[in-house]
Amino acid sequence: MSASVITVETQEDLSDKLIIQQPSVGLSLQGRIRVPGDKSISHRALMLGALAQGETEIQGLLLGEDPRSTASCFQALGAEISELNTELVRVKGIGLGNLQEPVDVLNAGNSGTTLRLMLGILASHSGRFFTVTGDGSLRSRPMSRVVKPLLQMGAQIWGRKGNSLAPLAIQGQALKPTHYLSPIASAQVKSCILLAGLMTEGQTIVTEPALSRDHSERMLRAFGANLTIEPETNSVIVTGPAQLYGQKVIVPGDISSAAFWLVAGAIVPGSELVVENVGVNPTRTGILEALALMGADIQLENQREVAGEPVADLRVRSSRLKSCTIAGDIIPRLIDEIPILAVAAVFAEGTTIIRDAEELRVKESDRITVMAQQLNKMGAQVTELPDGMEITGGTPLAGTDVDSYTDHRIAMSLAIAALVSKGITTIHRAEAAAISYPNFTATLQQVCS
Numbered sequence: 001m002s003a004s005v006i007t008v009e010t011q012e013d014l015s016d017k018l019i020i021q022q023p024s025v026g027l028s029l030q031g032r033i034r035v036p037g038d039k040s041i042s043h044r045a046l047m048l049g050a051l052a053q054g055e056t057e058i059q060g061l062l063l064g065e066d067p068r069s070t071a072s073c074f075q076a077l078g079a080e081i082s083e084l085n086t087e088l089v090r091v092k093g094i095g096l097g098n099l100q101e102p103v104d105v106l107n108a109g110n111s112g113t114t115l116r117l118m119l120g121i122l123a124s125h126s127g128r129f130f131t132v133t134g135d136g137s138l139r140s141r142p143m144s145r146v147v148k149p150l151l152q153m154g155a156q157i158w159g160r161k162g163n164s165l166a167p168l169a170i171q172g173q174a175l176k177p178t179h180y181l182s183p184i185a186s187a188q189v190k191s192c193i194l195l196a197g198l199m200t201e202g203q204t205i206v207t208e209p210a211l212s213r214d215h216s217e218r219m220l221r222a223f224g225a226n227l228t229i230e231p232e233t234n235s236v237i238v239t240g241p242a243q244l245y246g247q248k249v250i251v252p253g254d255i256s257s258a259a260f261w262l263v264a265g266a267i268v269p270g271s272e273l274v275v276e277n278v279g280v281n282p283t284r285t286g287i288l289e290a291l292a293l294m295g296a297d298i299q300l301e302n303q304r305e306v307a308g309e310p311v312a313d314l315r316v317r318s319s320r321l322k323s324c325t326i327a328g329d330i331i332p333r334l335i336d337e338i339p340i341l342a343v344a345a346v347f348a349e350g351t352t353i354i355r356d357a358e359e360l361r362v363k364e365s366d367r368i369t370v371m372a373q374q375l376n377k378m379g380a381q382v383t384e385l386p387d388g389m390e391i392t393g394g395t396p397l398a399g400t401d402v403d404s405y406t407d408h409r410i411a412m413s414l415a416i417a418a419l420v421s422k423g424i425t426t427i428h429r430a431e432a433a434a435i436s437y438p439n440f441t442a443t444l445q446q447v448c449s
């Protein structure tokens, strides 16, 4: 059904206001859509392509700001990367150990994945000096989680606040292998150490308390690294020194981006949407399990494997949602989807509890505080917990002025909440969506018309 009014106004400071007016006649979302390429896989394809011998071809790369940051860092390190597009990006690798010393500071922008994974690569490139930084958000995010294990491997890294904050300076070294017992389940920590282990003689082992996304393991193996996985202990072993060889990578749609449409389709009455070609790697499908617990009607169709990653089309039909509790080992498998899950909980009957998610406090924004404050401004009942949120659903929302705090996932989550809020919602600094989802507003307009 048409009639919803969605406009974007660009401000003098170049930030965007996304204005969403709820239609007076019922809105329902319909159609078949695609979401942009997976952000985690896009970063890794660019990085491994740069480190490999020979050419890597990437289809379906995410053209968001974060992978652009990765591409520009690795260009500055000597890799030849063709113009970024979704059809075909070619990366001419320079081979492990051959990165150039860049003539300027490497800037990871807003991207934690770029900075943390790149640190493992730089620290192990002996004889070269690197400096790395990021935007205001990234410069406030903790880097000690990767600096500490790298120091344990003999790396030389300096930075603000006891080497815990960017900007950081790195003197590349031949590292020694380690067995790192990570206190947190983090794919960025795991991947950083595995990448450092590629050039390190012997067995580098990472053990994490719960399983985090395994895209690095899948892609490293495909590129020729010697990797052993011990699922019973959540451990990965890389034996170095490795050689990587250029590959063909096909990037599936990002389930973290699909999550906005899954929740929108579930909460907007009378909706039916199909999100095609979505990556459904089991280390990422916590959102599907959480929404199923809440009574969402989501079906996986046309399940297949594409270039080493499971893929499916996801059909969602609106339904009455009920509350649930989300905690424990599922958290790393839906960590980026918690802001949109909070929106689902606002429209569910009963009180939803989200716990063990303190990581959200150190993402692009403090996603617990920001989501609670912004949803409460719209009339929701969200209470902050130290490690999550308690959300009592069922109170109708009313549009008002809200702010993304320059966090892409917050901007898009608030836009979906606005579809079911009375009146007009204005989302300030909505341009943040382009970090992971450049054409979000266009797809929003498409499903609403």
Ligand SMILES: O=C(O)C1=C[C@@H](OP(=O)(O)O)[C@@H](O)[C@H](O)C1
Binding pocket: 039, 040, 041, 113, 185, 186, 187, 188, 189, 191, 212, 213, 335, 336, 359
């Ligand atoms: O490795 C990755 O690509 C990512 C890992 C996650 O972070 P953590 O490893 O910090 O949990 C996730 O939040 C981030 O968006 C992407």
Ligand SMILES: C=C(OP(=O)(O)O)C(=O)O
Binding pocket: 039, 066, 110, 111, 112, 113, 114, 336, 363, 364, 409, 436
């Ligand atoms: C946390 C995120 O990304 P990163 O850590 O790479 O900035 C995210 O995309 O939600």
